[in-house]
Amino acid sequence: MTAQLIDGLALSKATRAQVAQRAAALTAQGRQPGLAVILVGDNPASQVYVRNKVKACEEAGIRSVLEKYEASMTEAELLARVEALNNDPAIHGILVQLPLPKHIDDHKVIESISPAKDVDGFHVASAGALMVGEPGFKACTPYGCMKMLESIGMANLKGKHAVVIGRSNIVGKPMAMMLLAANATVTVCHSGTADLGAMTRQADVIVAAVGKRNVLTVDMVKPGAVVIDVGMNRNDEGKLCGDVDFDGVKEVAGWITPVPGGVGPMTIAMLLVNTLESAERAAK
Ligand code: GUN
Incomplete structure (x- = not known):
């Protein structure tokens, strides 16, 4: 294995501990x-x-x-x-x-x-705010993915090419907007993309958010790329797995998120962050 793991569970614990401190301060008031x-x-x-x-x-x-x-x-x-x-x-x-x-x-x-209470970030006003760079709640899953990139020193993606696989309103589209806001050059791929591998092989950052196993295999990844797996699927043995062929891709990627223990825990942590920030705003 050449890839380093991005430990979503550890990062979510640290994030939740910070939320707990700030929540306690509000509760005290x-x-x-x-x-x-x-x-x-x-x-x-x-x-x-x-x-x-x-x-x-x-x-x-x-x-x-x-x-x-x-x-x-x-x-x-x-x-x-x-x-x-x-x-x-x-x-x-x-x-x-x-x-x-x-x-x-x-x-x-x-x-x-x-x-003002849309902590999932699904309202059109939240999606629109993200699109134009206004303050608003960010959808929790892509927001968690951005925190994972930040945790490995990739808060600014200037000069990097990010490829998002999937165009859902909940993950793919807001993910693309957040990557763009972090200065990445962004390509969004989906079921109508002619040659997915040709796209992903150019990527420094790949986010797979399709909901299907083995969407991303080792031959589709540039050595050293960061791979973020949003998928939540079951394999033939009933075990939880993502969209990425983890065992193959970990041999070439620079960083990779595991499933379970990657993006999932971060989604919940960001929901708590959004709720806390909403309460802090209401207290002002
Ligand atoms: N169903 C699957 N994921 C989610 C989520 O993040 N929020 C809501 N509201 N429903 C979901």
Whole structure:
């Protein structure tokens, strides 16, 4: 193995410890940060994600309010809950876990969250703010990826070529904007890209965010490149794995994130950072 590991778990612990200190300072002023998490239905993956988020809040001294609803909840009922939380001064962040049941319009629900409490960074106002360089909440997963780059001395990517694989609103697109803001030259690849390897072989930084195993293999990576794996998949043995063929790619990359223990823990850490910053802003 030539690559060094970017330890997302260790970095997330350090980040969460800093959040805990700042949260305690707010709590001492009677302004404990509060996050509301809404889960509709019984998607097993969502239940695990939500449990992890609530647990991380508790550990950091952020009050979490978990609201669980039956899959039969109507869109109007959900919108009414979001509105109530928008108006609750003890709540600084609102997270509606996706996916929602089919009869509820995700987009409508996300847009109903006050941008001042949009700690997921999914609202169009947050996405637009990122695009034009205005202050706003950054989507947690790409934000965590940027913190990982910072941790290896790559906060400024001037002169570097970054290739993002995936164009989702949650990861690929905001990732590209954050890399651009850090002065990288950015290429966004996706299912319509003709020769993915020809693109990734030019990259100094590769972010794989597709949701499919082995999207990036060793022959597609320039020696020394930094490889960030956002994927969360299961292999044939049922073991958690990313989008990157880790065993192959680690032999040529300069740095690589593991799955699990890479991007996943950073996503939760950045959710806490966003919630804390929202509470700090409200206390001013
Ligand atoms: N579903 C999968 N990931 C996420 C996330 O980061 N936030 C929300 N709200 N839902 C998700």
